[in-house]
Amino acid sequence: MANILIVEDDRTLSGSICLALGSDGHSTIQAYSVDEATEYLMQTDIILLDVSLPGMNGFDFCKKIRENSDVPIIFITSYDEESDILKGFDLGGDDYITKPFRLKVLLSRIRAVLRRCNVDTQDLELTAVEQKLLEYLMQNKGRFLTREQILAYLWDSKGCFVNDNTLSVNISRLRDKLKEHGKGQIITKRGVGYKWTEQTN
Numbered sequence: 001m002a003n004i005l006i007v008e009d010d011r012t013l014s015g016s017i018c019l020a021l022g023s024d025g026h027s028t029i030q031a032y033s034v035d036e037a038t039e040y041l042m043q044t045d046i047i048l049l050d051v052s053l054p055g056m057n058g059f060d061f062c063k064k065i066r067e068n069s070d071v072p073i074i075f076i077t078s079y080d081e082e083s084d085i086l087k088g089f090d091l092g093g094d095d096y097i098t099k100p101f102r103l104k105v106l107l108s109r110i111r112a113v114l115r116r117c118n119v120d121t122q123d124l125e126l127t128a129v130e131q132k133l134l135e136y137l138m139q140n141k142g143r144f145l146t147r148e149q150i151l152a153y154l155w156d157s158k159g160c161f162v163n164d165n166t167l168s169v170n171i172s173r174l175r176d177k178l179k180e181h182g183k184g185q186i187i188t189k190r191g192v193g194y195k196w197t198e199q200t201n
Contacts, residue, residue: 001025002045002114003139007037007061008076009053017048017076020103021110034061042149044071045139046113048106049093051077051084059091066092070142072113076101124181129154129166130174137186137196146193 004021008014009032018028029044031037034056037047047065051058062073072094077084080098088096094113097106126134136153137145151167171194175186184198 001027002110003027003029003043004110005029005031005037005040005044005047007031007034007047007053007058008050009033010050016103017106020107024107026110037061041065041069041071042140042143046072046074046110048074048076048110051075051079051088059087062088062091062093068143071140074106074109074113076106124177124183126174126177127170129170130177133170133174134178134196137194138184141196141198144189144193144195150194 001024004026006014006017006021006028008017008030011032014030014032018030021028029040031040033054041047049058049062053061056064058075058077062075065071065073073092074095074097075088075093076097076099077088078099079085085096085098095109097109124130124134132154133150136150147164147167151164154167171186171188178184178186178196184196187195187197189195
């Protein structure tokens with residue numbers, strides 16, 4: 001399931017959403033302002049974003065996020081004018097839900113967005129380490145991850161240790177498999193890290 005960031009300054013609504021997402025198997029992070037939310041962007045699979053927020057509004061925050069990330073964003077807002085909805089999509093939102101809404105509808109929309117962002121990797125014949133590596137890169141689609149972040153993620157509670165050299169080998173092999181099957185590509189930025197992006201022609 002997904003790790004979902006809820007950016008909503010109505011604490012009662014945020015709490016209700018949090019409970020609903022938890023019952024659906026998701027983990028959640030609650031933020032009540034853009035400043036708080038910014039701290040958690042790297043840990044997020046999908047963002048639920050209100051428009052009316054203290055400080056920077058949700059539209060401007062979405063625009064800022066899209067400068068370096070393709071993380072799915074669903075607007076949840078009382079701004080229900082057609083111009084507002086179109087603006088949300090034009091800025092890079094993946095969905096737009098107007099308040100009041102039913103929590104079951106929100107859960108359905110979240111599942112739909114996650115399905116659209118998911119890539120079938122069953123035919124890649126990945127090793128356990130390659131599978132976990134790809135999952136982490138895909139969860140952070142469009143964002144560069146440092147080698148330190150990746151190594152920390154791969155070294156799990158079961159003692160699956162991956163050292164620096166082994167990481168290089170796994171990235172190389174995974175890159176070749178992705179290229180062969182047209183499942184996206186791993187981009188390297190020297191001194192920064194790696195990111196996965198969809199296949200480009």
